[in-house]
Amino acid sequence: MKKSILSIFSALVLTFSVCTNAQEIEQQLVVENRVNDAKQQDKPYVILISADGFRYDYAKKHDAKNLQNFAKNGVEAKAMYPSYPSITFPNHYTIVTGLYPSHHGLVGNQMLEEATGDRYSLGNREAVINPKWYGGTPIWNLAEENKMLSACYYWPGSEAPINGMFPTYSYKYSEKSPIDYRIQEVVNWLQLPAEKRPHLITFYFPEVDHAGHTFGPDAPETKKAVQFVDESIKKLNDEVAKTGLNVNFVFVSDHGMTRVDDENPLKLPIKIDDTKVQVVMNGSYVSLFVKDKNDIDSVYKQLKAVQNDKFTVYKTTEVPAKYHFNASDDRYGRIGEIILMAHAPNYFSNNKAPKGSHGFFVKETPEMQATFMAWGPNFANGKIIKAFENVQVYPMLAKLLGLPISENIDGTDKLANKILKK
Structure with a gap:
């Protein structure tokens, strides 16, 4: 029987993260009394990074030199195909479950559950933290079920107790904390003792998506956002290197971006009786x-x-x-x-x-294609691969971390077999 959200929260200890000028930024949620099993402590480390709306060609188009250099020493896909609909929450959750949106339940950023009449939207905090909306087993749950600690510095779904479980370390979503502060928090996690150190960390950037929506994919503001992400990942990579740990990085996006006809939006073409x-x-x-x-x-x-x-x-x-x-x-x-x-x-x-x-079918609107790059000790060097579906990321992460998948998913080991070192 699943525990209630209230009982789950009662088992958690809340710790407050405060920046150097003593201004409270956000709240870190820590599940106490968890440790890595001894057999997990020698497993690889991976930081899964998403730059929302980072189109497949943005690294070259907007001169993201650092990402291009990392990809040259690791793996780069020509593109990654988002699942339909190519929308933020559905595809972020597909990446961490290996399931198509219709199979994990997040079919849009706005949803109606017909059986109950309940509605979900990104701005509805009560819905966002309600686990009933999230099917499948997200990668952080898979890790925790196998006594491997995980940390989420944002990711859709990470704020809900899915199957009664949170990541060991997580944050309520906020766009207030400075990037240097967030990078330092990741380093802090990696400097914990081995039994308390997360092997899976998620990290999220909203800036490129915001710029793409507001100004369009070709705008200088979007280029500036791409370069901010590029510089930030370089900082993250450099700071993580100082820990002395061999950490793998996986850089993805949820979807691409295209210019839409903002002057002539479509309306429902017939009058709808909302009682019916x-x-x-x-x-x-x-x-x-x-x-x-x-x-x-x-x-x-x-x-x-x-x-x-x-x-x-x-x-x-x-x-x-x-x-x-x-x-x-x-x-x-x-x-x-x-x-x-x-x-x-x-x-x-x-x-x-x-x-x-975005949101369109990728095979009909190529601008929906997303980005995939990976580098680190467990990835092939200097390898370029063909475009693939994003359901393949989850089983690759599971194989990298040595985590067994016990349920049926839509992804396969095809990507893992191409890019992971034997």
Whole structure:
């Protein structure tokens, strides 16, 4: 029986992190009385870094010299394919579970659970920390289940007690703490005694995504954000090197970014009776939840009659298999009965659309391609690989850390076998 969130929190000790000028920045959450099992203490260390919205070509396009140098001495993929929809929370959680969004339950940044009527959104703190929204076993849980300590300096899902468990060390999401402070906290973790030292650390950058949305992928502001991430990773790499530990780095992004038609956002093309149909908008797609299933055909026919080259209407029973977003894939009942898929540069919004965005199917909108690079003692040197699906990252991390996967996932060992040293 899963423990309640309240009982989980009662087992935790809260410690406050304070910057040098004594200004409180954020709160570190530490689960006491955990230690690395003796057999785990000689396992590799890995820092999994995400730069949100860091498109597959940004390192070259925006002159991220440090990342390019790291990749030359490690592994670089020509691109990494995000899962559909190529949205932040779904893809971050896919990276750490090896499951497509429809299989782990996070199908959008905005969601409706049809069975309960409950809604999820990034701005709803109560929903974000509720474990019921998160299926699968995130990599930090897999580590902890095997008595290997983990630390999350932000990652979607890490603030919820999934299966009654938190990472040993974690932080409530905040964009207030300076990068140098965050880097030092990572170093502090790695300087703990071996029995208390996390072997898996996650780290997250929001800046590139923010700039891409606000200014577009080609803007000087986006280049500045890319170079900030590039310089920060160089600092992180250099400071970690001073610990004397052999640490592996995996640098990923959740999706790419494309210019959208922000002057002419798409609206729902028919009038919806909200007493009969509930609507959830995620920009690149819109889900319709039809309360009376006898009404599905009539609503679908109305929408199909006004379909044009800017969007496609599907019954979710008929969504092509390539999206992994069919009703048969929908394990948690969160996709709806009808879906409207926008075609870039078109974008659904009740207000003005952003200049740049994502969420589109990567094989139809190549700008959705994400980034993958890795370097460190356990990775091949100077290797360039073909593009691959992001469900492959989780089993690679598990193999790197020597963690057995006991459940069925969508990823395989294909990536691990290509890039990890034997």
